[in-house]
Amino acid sequence: MTKNEIKIFSPATVANVSCGYDVLGFCLDTIGDEMIVRKTEKKGIFITKIEGYKLPFEAKKNVAGVSALAMLADAQPNCGFEIEIYKKIKPGSGIGSSSASACGSVFAINELLGRPYNKTQVTDFAMKGEALASGSEHADNLAPGIFGGFTLVKSTSPLEVLQLPTPKDMYATIIHPQIEIKTSDARAILPKEFPLTDAITQWANVGSFVHALHTNDYDLLKRALHDVIVEPHRSRLIPHFAEVKSAALIHGALGAGISGAGPSIFTLSKGIENAKSVERAMRDVYSSTTIAFETYVSRINTGGIKIL
Numbered sequence: 001m002t003k004n005e006i007k008i009f010s011p012a013t014v015a016n017v018s019c020g021y022d023v024l025g026f027c028l029d030t031i032g033d034e035m036i037v038r039k040t041e042k043k044g045i046f047i048t049k050i051e052g053y054k055l056p057f058e059a060k061k062n063v064a065g066v067s068a069l070a071m072l073a074d075a076q077p078n079c080g081f082e083i084e085i086y087k088k089i090k091p092g093s094g095i096g097s098s099s100a101s102a103c104g105s106v107f108a109i110n111e112l113l114g115r116p117y118n119k120t121q122v123t124d125f126a127m128k129g130e131a132l133a134s135g136s137e138h139a140d141n142l143a144p145g146i147f148g149g150f151t152l153v154k155s156t157s158p159l160e161v162l163q164l165p166t167p168k169d170m171y172a173t174i175i176h177p178q179i180e181i182k183t184s185d186a187r188a189i190l191p192k193e194f195p196l197t198d199a200i201t202q203w204a205n206v207g208s209f210v211h212a213l214h215t216n217d218y219d220l221l222k223r224a225l226h227d228v229i230v231e232p233h234r235s236r237l238i239p240h241f242a243e244v245k246s247a248a249l250i251h252g253a254l255g256a257g258i259s260g261a262g263p264s265i266f267t268l269s270k271g272i273e274n275a276k277s278v279e280r281a282m283r284d285v286y287s288s289t290t291i292a293f294e295t296y297v298s299r300i301n302t303g304g305i306k307i308l
């Protein structure tokens with residue numbers, strides 16, 4: 001028998017992972033939103049509660065509503081759904097705030113409908129919601145939320161997601177300076193063309209990163225975590241980016257870069273002690289400024305969205 005109500009934890013995610021603009025991502029487990037979704041007799045999508053941040057209640061203006069409406073248009077169920085969003089991930093943070101809502105609603109509705117769609121199809125509906133926030137369809141935040149762990153989006157049309165292995169002992173440290181960068185703005189500042197030499201460096205890094213995950217090769221992973229395409233343009237939107245990155249690398253991070261469209265900065269480390277030492281080093285940089293910030297140390301969440 002299918003349930004009438006479900007409560008979920010929809011985790012924050014890190015997109016791009018330096019070398020993989022729009023294709024690589026991974027899932028965190030210490031920060032995420034909670035959502036409650038329940039069936040209603042009346043057809044349609046009704047956002048009835050939003051706590052944490054001010055966001056639109058109108059389904060067509062909220063990413064959770066847009067992805068849910070896309071799923072309903074296809075599934076044509078004999079009921080509707082109301083959605084409560086308990087938002088912990090600040091919108092415009094760069095750790096997939098919009099994505100957590102966009103995939104949370106469709107994950108939950110799929111469960112309440114008896115799971116008619118597979119993970120790729122659920123991600124495809126979520127992409128319709130994410131497009132509202134970023135102005136384009138991409139799935140590098142959504143796929144790690146739905147599949148868990150590290151993911152590679154092989155293509156968006158048709159959507160093809162590859163789940164990648166997570167090396168043992170891998171931790172992420174995130175610092176989130178409390179300024180907002182809209183993904184649509186961060187995309188608009190990127191050049192439309194890049195030198196072929198930079199493209200060659202970048203795709204060699206993506207291939208090496210994926211190989212490193214498969215072979216548990218931390219040394220190769222460290223050498224692959226570089227971004228010559230996007231970071232040079234976006235880093236100027238993030239105050240003290242260069243100092244934070246260099247402090248993280250000096251204190252044992254394997255790599256550091258912009259999380260999604262920023263302003264959060266992510267690092268990957270081997271072992272919790274390194275991850276915590278990187279956290280202290282990054283906090284020290286912002287502590288000497290007037291910028292408010294938060295930090296998170298997290299295991300890589302290999303399960304993705306969780307039913308509570």
Ligand SMILES: Nc1ncnc2c1ncn2[C@@H]1O[C@H](COP(=O)(O)OP(=O)(O)OP(=O)(O)O)[C@@H](O)[C@H]1O
Pocket residue numbers: 015055056061062063064085090091092093094095096097098099101102132133134141181182183184259260261262
């Ligand atoms: N349910 C929702 N949750 C979060 N943001 C939403 C939601 N619905 C609409 N939005 C809008 O989406 C924008 C935030 O999305 P944006 O992609 O810019 O940030 P992000 O998801 O934190 O970043 P990134 O994708 O880089 O990790 C804001 O303008 C916000 O008002």
Ligand SMILES: N[C@@H](CCO)C(=O)O
Pocket residue numbers: 015016021022023134138140141183186187260261
């Ligand atoms: N790949 C996306 C992630 C943010 O949605 C970007 O960097 O613009």
